[in-house]
Amino acid sequence: MNYQKRLLNAIPGGAHTYSRGFDQYPANAPQILTHGKGSYIFDSDANKYLDYGMALRAVNIGYAEDKIDNAAIAQIRYGNNLTRPSMVELEAAELLVELIDSVDMVKFTKNGSTAVSAAVKLARAYTGRDLVARCSDQPFFSFDDWFIGSTPIVKGIPQETIEKTKMFGYNDILSLERLISEFPGQIACVVLEAAATECPSVEDFKSGCCNQAVCTRPYQNSSENFLQQVEKLCKKHGIVFILDEMITGFRWDMKGAQHLYGVNPDISTFGKAMANGFSVACVAGKREIMELGSTEFLGRERVFLLSTTHGAEMCGLGAFVETMKFMQKNNVISHLWNYGNQLINLINDLATTHGIEENFKAGGVACSPYYSTLDQSGNNSLELRTLFSQEMIRQGVLMPWIALSYRHGKEELAVTERAIDQAFKVYRRALDEGVEKYLVGEVIKPVFRKFN
Known part of the structure; x- marks a missing residue:
């Protein structure tokens, strides 16, 4: 079912927060979600995704706690x-x-x-x-x-x-x-x-x-x-x-x-x-x-x-x-700092392994990390960001940004590692051969833009 068409017909922008809108995600992102539990979300076809969006950072312990x-x-x-x-x-x-x-x-x-x-x-x-x-x-x-x-x-x-x-x-x-x-x-x-x-x-x-x-x-x-x-x-x-x-x-x-x-x-x-x-x-x-x-x-x-x-x-x-x-x-604050530090190191280590350490970087404050997708000139690239998000979704991980929760644990870190490893393989090829060869659908757009 085309939920996106129904959403846009009933709601300006298709969502009640612009950062939830269809133009903020790659074409293979779930159009609509039914529920969440812990650090996972589920779409209308019962597909399960490990989530790093965490309700636009509003959920810091876990869904349905x-x-x-x-x-x-x-x-x-x-x-x-x-x-x-x-x-x-x-x-x-x-x-x-x-x-x-x-x-x-x-x-x-x-x-x-x-x-x-x-x-x-x-x-x-x-x-x-x-x-x-x-x-x-x-x-x-x-x-x-x-x-x-x-x-x-x-x-x-x-x-x-x-x-x-x-x-x-x-x-x-x-x-x-x-x-x-x-x-x-x-x-x-x-x-x-x-x-x-x-x-x-x-x-x-x-x-x-x-x-x-x-x-x-x-x-x-x-x-x-x-x-x-x-x-x-x-x-x-x-x-x-x-x-x-x-x-x-x-x-x-x-x-x-x-x-x-x-x-x-x-x-x-x-x-x-x-x-x-x-x-x-x-x-x-x-x-x-x-x-x-x-x-x-x-x-x-x-x-x-x-x-x-x-x-x-x-x-x-x-x-x-x-x-x-x-x-x-439950010392939730300490958990967020520790998990975030592990995740940053994991991402940067994998980027080095795939030879893209100059084009994909994780950093920031460990309890709330960020990642940057950079083209061959070192400039921020929405095309590469869309591609990375697209490939992570293929692996069952939604990572539009990185928001952590108490329910992100060892198992979730392992799932993330496997997903990033696969995504970086495509990312590397896109850098060599052109991102347009691997990108499906439209590039995500900035929220604050003058024209649609």
């Missing part, structure tokens, strides 16, 4: 969404405040875009300024206009909104300093992720990840790192420091990447791995800023912060509480 699912189901049976705040709403809020050192108050919502946009709104209200400085090297912060207006997809966004977002580079403190100098007293907030493909550099080392090719555990260094420099600049100029931990939170460390890197943001946002796939995100931060959205201070002008019917849905918050218990009991 019984203890977490049962905790969510228990909350459903309590009513799931009540007229006044629920017990689990308070429990979850107090748990997050206890876990994250920089957080005094928290407001839950259902997705990361809403949380980050709420953080920006708070920063503008707190400072009385309009401009947002966001990191240009990190791919996504929100579906709202303040962010999308800084991408090539500006259709439908007012010019004045586009002009209010400015950009700086990750691990490039001078670019942020220049921005602040260019717009003195106008920047409300700096928005960035703690880390993506590399850790924040320290003063003596301007590139690399923790001063190594691969980060196997963030360092504790006496020199200031990039994030600490950002924090200092923000304090000096009265700018709100917003750290987006949608991906890094509960993967880098139980207390967030901010704890490992030694920073104290004014506002943090969390989501993705908070509840092992259940819809939970939040904006959290210092009391003096978060209280702007409160209602108990008579006579104070207020900010209309998040007000969502389903923001504190009980099943998701029950899953969040149980996920935190599971992670602490």
Whole structure:
């Protein structure tokens, strides 16, 4: 059955997240999925795939984890969404405040875009300024206009909104300093992720990840790192420091990447791995800023912060509480770091064996690795990335990127090794003979492109 045609007929883009769309995968990718269990997913024809997409990084323990699912189901049976705040709403809020050192108050919502946009709104209200400085090297912060207006997809966004977002580079403190100098007293907030493909550099080392090719555990260094420099600049100029931990939170460390890197943001946002796939995100931060959205201070002008019917849905918050218990009991964070380090080494060793070490490279932060597909000139190649993904799918592995879970273990590493070994054989031939000879269907496309 052609599910793709039905999806495109009923849903713009064929999916509710653009990165799930048909144009992000090779032609032989499963068009639709029925369920997942552990680190595996299943399509409509009952084909089984080892998954490294893990629900766009939202699942960090495993699909359909019984203890977490049962905790969510228990909350459903309590009513799931009540007229006044629920017990689990308070429990979850107090748990997050206890876990994250920089957080005094928290407001839950259902997705990361809403949380980050709420953080920006708070920063503008707190400072009385309009401009947002966001990191240009990190791919996504929100579906709202303040962010999308800084991408090539500006259709439908007012010019004045586009002009209010400015950009700086990750691990490039001078670019942020220049921005602040260019717009003195106008920047409300700096928005960035703690880390993506590399850790924040320290003063003596301007590139690399923790001063190594691969980060196997963030360092504790006496020199200031990039994030600490950002924090200092923000304090000096009265700018709100917003750290987006949608991906890094509960993967880098139980207390967030901010704890490992030694920073104290004014506002943090969390989501993705908070509840092992259940819809939970939040904006959290210092009391003096978060209280702007409160209602108990008579006579104070207020900010209309998040007000969502389903923001504190009980099943998701029950899953969040149980996920935190599971992670602490089973040392999930350590597992992610160890497995990722093994996987990076495995990939690079196999690339060397096949003579493609200059054309396929794995690296980054070990708990969240990345891979690069490079052509003969050393440039990133979407054609080769599509080919690699295509060949991995032939071997029963879906690896659009690398997102790890607790249920990726020894057996899964062995399955991955066999799949990569076969994929690299084709990859090598494609480099020698031309990728078009081996590629079936269309090349995957960037999400942020102006035209389809």
